[in-house]
Amino acid sequence: MTYCVALNLEEGLVLCADTRTNASLDNIATFSKLHVIERPGERVIALMTAGNLAITQAAVTRLTESIPDINGNGGNGDMEATRATLWTVPSMIEAARLVGRTVRDLFDEDASNLMRHQVLFDATFLVAGQVGAGKQRLFMVYSAGNYVESSPDTPFFQLGEHKYGKPILDRVAKYDTSIEDAVKLVLISMDSTLRSNLTVGLPIDLLTYRRGSLHVGLQRRIGEDDAYFRTVRERWSEALRTGYRSLPAPQW
């Protein structure tokens, strides 16, 4: 399984994803689920993925390959460069549409073969970022290629094993939460998931983006030995224990 969470806040974006994939419980591996397209000063688009790894990898390849150079010439030849990728889409809404079209193309190509093996076509995506003078936006794209956009009322989306880490977000995450606080929040939300579900695993990938900056703020891989994440885990556990112990005794 997977756990990805993205917050689209007034100040910017905070994204966090685990890296565990599992073919079954006895076959786990580490794959990044957070992919970043950055051309400083021009665009930052982050793509997070959940679902069948063969499908999501194929999607990421199509969405990011053929990187045009600064003169617009395609990295894989001009033929390739004429196809739209996340490096060339003119806006975030076009980025979401492109992800949707790509997953529909993959469905047309693969779904019938997967079904012959009783494998569901399952791939969902979070697409977040900002292109040029356009708006900072966050979209969730479904396996069917349709998509929804976050709003100030609901400033976060999750993929995969979302339930363990949702209560803290439901209670605390608001549109005006600062990037710094949101980093704490996604780490707490991830930690709750890691502790309760083996199919979500370290290391985790974290990314922050400040609205209007058009360059990645922080991008960090966090493993077992990350001192700050360890502090968050210990202090948060302590805060929960203290919090519940300090509740008054039932008056019944």
Added chain:
Amino acid sequence: MTYCVALNLEEGLVLCADTRTNASLDNIATFSKLHVIERPGERVIALMTAGNLAITQAAVTRLTESIPDINGNGGNGDMEATRATLWTVPSMIEAARLVGRTVRDLFDEDASNLMRHQVLFDATFLVAGQVGAGKQRLFMVYSAGNYVESSPDTPFFQLGEHKYGKPILDRVAKYDTSIEDAVKLVLISMDSTLRSNLTVGLPIDLLTYRRGSLHVGLQRRIGEDDAYFRTVRERWSEALRTGYRSLPAPQW
């Protein structure tokens, strides 16, 4: 859906269940999922249910009907009184076996008809309590009629929508947690579930049992207007907010 949780602790038992049932999202109703068999000084057995309401109601009826009077005469006639119920089983392990046999009987009777309507045969149970001089025990009985028992290493079981409320239990619930602290814990766990999932709803049923007492400690229905539950919800939200705000800022 449903959320039920039961802790089997050194001091005793703490059980909590919501009361929402839903045929679909636009058809919800309130049904108790916590059923108590109590003969003070002789037995306390609590039965919690999740799954298809028609199946769980049929099971509860079979498991609890035909209450023999103090002379052993059946409430519904002597024919009925000869059939074992939770009022007559000699031990908790026999209680778990009886629940298992009952759900298997119901499967034999109903499953093929349900399948004709694409309805899964789905019913799971928590059975907790103490009979006479026997041990206090907690079992989870599956739709297939097989069962598992809690242990000091894993002193709690959950039914239904268990994920939202699991992180706090995973972190804090231990075999030596006191009944009073466990009451706070299950209310916090339930609150997290209520906030994040509409298919779990108030009021909730709470029951405590002190090991060896052979009578129910506390049995209480808790609604929106319960002052203590309101205090727990508010103070816990406050503790979470304070806890995450007091985390140090990232050092990166």
